[in-house]
Amino acid sequence: MSETTAPGSARALHMPGLSALGPLLALVLLVALGAFLNDNFLSAGNITNVLARSAFIGMIAVGMTFVITSGGLDLSVGSMAAFIAGVMILAMNALLPSMGVGVPLILVGIAVALAVGLLAGLGNGLLVTKARIEPFIVTLGTMGIFRSLVTWLADGGTISLDFAVRQLYRPVYYSGLFGIAWPILAFAAVAIAGQIAMRHTRFGRYCEAIGSNDKVARYSAVNVDRVRLMTYVLLGLLVGLATIMYVPRLGSASGSTGLLWELEAIAAVIIGGTALKGGYGRVWGTVVGVIILSLIDNILNLANLVSPYLNGTIQGVIIVLAVVLQRGKSTSA
């Protein structure tokens, strides 16, 4: 990374070099604080817990980075995750008598989750690009729609996956490869692919171009609508992928599944250094942002620092500080 090794001249302070280190610095400080407060903080078990928990929001936040970079926003992802989880569980339960408990049933469930995610993302994207409605309004609407649909599907209660299927599916969250849990591996794969797509592909460059000035991008023969649509479809697919990892954890979905995930994902993207108004995206920063958010929760639980009533305050302060750390020196961003 050339931008992280900025020279120490006064002018360099205005370059993204130092500001890019902001989220990393916040992460290092949090890890040091955690290790200082509790001996078990750096244990393999705790690190696995924190990273596996981050994986759902993490995969969604990587997709959100592309949406925000191209000047969009998606508030519906949390409700969408709940809706996909509900449909996926109902589909698997419904097919159970005909297919029996087995890997094919799980694969069908996974296919359903990805298909519903793709369609949901496509719906959001088409409303933004074809119907020309503000993304904030479109996704505020679909947020309510998905949330109430899952409550309706669950009859106000909880949709639970059949016990036998769940036992078979459970390892997708709880076990892994070489001691690293599957959700962490999936998150890592999504993050690396996202970083490459943002920095080294035409798609990533187009996203940034559209986000900084969509008229100029259009005059430069970029198919603006198509790229925008693709960002929402990609995000929908990633929400589907996150749900595939989420369902085996508790085997259920309800009206309170995925509550406020959208805000956590957006917060992670912004903490990571992506501009909320679009034009610049940083996928690795988003990953750091997601981990910061789940570390705050983890440390508060491990440490008994303050009254639990004040947990929200601590979270808010750290989020704002993490952004101040990276924006303080570079007013141009």
Next chain:
Amino acid sequence: MERRTFLTASLAAAAVAGLATPIAAQDRKVTIGVSIPSATHGFMGGLNWHAQETIKRITATYPNIDFVLATAGEVGKQVNDIEDMVTTRNIDALVVLPFESEPLTSPVKAVKDAGKWVTVVDRGLSQAGIEDLYVAGDNTAFGRVAGEYFKANLKPGQKIVVLRGIPTTLDNERVDAFKAAIDGSGIEILDMQHGNWNRDKAFSVMQDYLSKHKQIDAVWAADDDMAIGVLEAIAQAGRQQEMWVVGGAGMKEIVKRIMDKDPQLPVDVTYPPALISTALEITALRFASDTPVYGRFIIGSTLITPENAAQFYFPNSPF
């Protein structure tokens, strides 16, 4: 403005006329308005289901009683619902589970002042004497019954962790009663964090408890949704043999496991979502007969054990 006053006045007159002739009540068409929070989590989902089932049953039994059911996702909508019921549906009685006490107090008082019967469920209003009938669960007993079980089944020096709900007075009452009940038993509470009555949140809080504490002998999850998350975290850590869990409310999956004598879930404490049925039935009785039903009806919190679990098991309810 004028039209509105006229409407209210005529409604009040109609209500007074209704009250003046209780004998004729059986033949007169009666409309009962029901306003409850929408099914946003397990407990409320169960409550909504029981409300709908009870309404079906009552309308089948008493053909002259009609219901208007409205569910609200937030407090403002609930106030609007109640206003609409009075102005457009001409209700004779209101059964309301207030979202929050303070903001609902004056709208419900207005209904009472218009001469309607008012039944308040579960969450009291902030001003005494408005409601004719108050039906509620017993939060103090909910905490106390759980605490007494812990005291009776743990030895001095054993360690427990507690998951709290959403920070509210209701949660405080439960936790205070729990602490009072185990007072002097020598049981040590290692930690108390908020799990927000949510499975996912309870799962991660419990994971962190397990990383932090080497010895945990029991968990008061204080809610069945949270108990599900807690059990999953314990299973992940492979520490099922070390501790048992007590939830609360009476979710069918949990009650089933108690019936099956699951060693991890010895008991549960009731806080039945079916308390809405009690309120509806009693209110209907007021209009179907001359039975006196004003006053307070507090539904006790009892211990569900493998022996009595069958009577708390409702396999068709979503909760």
